[in-house]
Amino acid sequence: MPAPARGEPLRVIIGAGEQRWEGWIPTQREDLDLLDRESWAAWFGERRADALLCEHVWEHLTEEQGRAAARLCFEFLKPGGFLRCAVPDANFPDPDYQRTVQVGGPGPADHPAADHRIVYDHRLFVDVFGSAGFEVELLEYCDEAGQFHHRPWDVATGPIYRSLRLDHRNRDGRLGFVSLIVDARKPLC
Structure with missing residues (x-):
């Protein structure tokens, strides 16, 4: 794993796919499996992350798996560290969007949403x-x-492409694609 420069925060993208953001280390399931603590222990060792970024991954887990993955992320964050996480939003009132993100996906097995387990x-x-x-x-x-x-949030602290500010489908006052985005912060004590 490429280590950040001395004094630089350890910021990790979980399930990065093709995402690359400056200052962030992209990982895939083979590196950090949200359902396998041993992969996290091997990858992090004694280090802990300052920040984790996870965009449109949690919906591929069941609710129970998502809860276990949240506990795993909590364990491998430094106190005061945070996880910025985005998923499709069950309440976005666009029927085409909902068909696209629905559990099981809208079509063939190779569709990105084919293994969605929850919205x-x-x-x-x-x-x-x-x-x-x-x-x-x-x-x-x-x-x-x-x-x-939406509330103002600093893209520099963890960019989410499928967001109000960054997604190309959200232009001229029209919402074309939204995400449910949270910051989950580990308390200092």
């Missing part, structure tokens, strides 16, 4: 991380009425 709403997603010990802040989400909410 989270904000309450359940916050609970998944809160129950692991995190302090959770919603950054972007739709409420039960389908109303989109």
